[in-house]
Amino acid sequence: MRGGIPICFPQFGNCGSLEQHGFARNKMWSIDNDPPPLHPSDSDGKVFVDLLLSPAEEDLKCWPHCFEFRLRVSLGMNGDLAMISRIRNIDAKPFNFSFAYHTYLSVSDISEVRIEGLETLDYLDNLCQRERFTEQGDAITFESEVDRIYLGSPNIIAVIDHEKKRTFVIKKEGLPDVVVWNPWEKKSKSMTDLGDEEYKQMLCVDGAAIERQITLKPGEEWTGRLELSVVPSSYCSDDLDHFRS
Numbered sequence: 001m002r003g004g005i006p007i008c009f010p011q012f013g014n015c016g017s018l019e020q021h022g023f024a025r026n027k028m029w030s031i032d033n034d035p036p037p038l039h040p041s042d043s044d045g046k047v048f049v050d051l052l053l054s055p056a057e058e059d060l061k062c063w064p065h066c067f068e069f070r071l072r073v074s075l076g077m078n079g080d081l082a083m084i085s086r087i088r089n090i091d092a093k094p095f096n097f098s099f100a101y102h103t104y105l106s107v108s109d110i111s112e113v114r115i116e117g118l119e120t121l122d123y124l125d126n127l128c129q130r131e132r133f134t135e136q137g138d139a140i141t142f143e144s145e146v147d148r149i150y151l152g153s154p155n156i157i158a159v160i161d162h163e164k165k166r167t168f169v170i171k172k173e174g175l176p177d178v179v180v181w182n183p184w185e186k187k188s189k190s191m192t193d194l195g196d197e198e199y200k201q202m203l204c205v206d207g208a209a210i211e212r213q214i215t216l217k218p219g220e221e222w223t224g225r226l227e228l229s230v231v232p233s234s235y236c237s238d239d240l241d242h243f244r245s
């Protein structure tokens with residue numbers, strides 16, 4: 001089954017010795033009943049769950065680093081979804097990792113969708129051995145397979161769905177990169193867990209830290225936040241500015 005927001009950790013894609021996108025997305029997480037406190041604004045007026053992932057013995061064999069990964073998933077009264085990841089090095093030596101919230105968005109028709117906020121950025125093209133290019137378009141639109149890592153992106157991105165007249169607003173912190181992925185027709189046909197036509201109704205836009213891995217020394221903690229809201233598409237640049245402030 002495909003969808004949701006799989007967590008890619010400690011590796012993104014197949015760049016490394018681990019399974020594709022690392023092991024975190026395939027693990028059972030436990031409920032964290034006593035997480036270290038977050039800012040009150042991360043709890044007030046929200047329902048949330050705190051989860052914890054610690055490495056199992058089999059994980060330590062392929063990635064020998066002791067960590068605690070705390071994830072808070074919260075839902076605001078207005079339907080906003082927020083995810084806060086806190087990864088702590090509880091080992092005696094430093095480690096590096098990559099990370100992505102592999103966010104599947106449901107769209108009306110991929111040909112009618114546009115992403116704003118990534119224009120003029122450099123990206124690594126996964127379809128060309130991660131060669132580096134510069135985005136030339138005014139906004140990102142889709143007419144074939146796309147699999148890119150946009151680098152050094154702003155902390156707010158808009159995914160505008162013209163047909164549904166709605167816009168996904170993605171706000172992020174600690175996540176400089178944005179992955180944009182749609183497998184399009186041919187790749188969809190080779191994927192057993194995606195129907196042949198389902199690529200038309202999906203788009204992945206991931207807040208991520210990939211180009212420069214995160215390094216944590218013993219005792220250090222990293223935080224990566226993602227917030228997803230849906231607003232009507234009367235949305236324009238002024239509104240974007242409002243979200244930026």
Ligand SMILES: O=P(O)(O)OC[C@H]1O[C@H](O)[C@H](O)[C@@H](O)[C@@H]1O
Pocket residue numbers: 013020021126147148179180181204
């Ligand atoms: O099939 P998965 O392991 O879930 O990966 C799905 C996709 O994830 C990311 O978007 C990568 O950039 C793609 O190269 C990959 O195809």
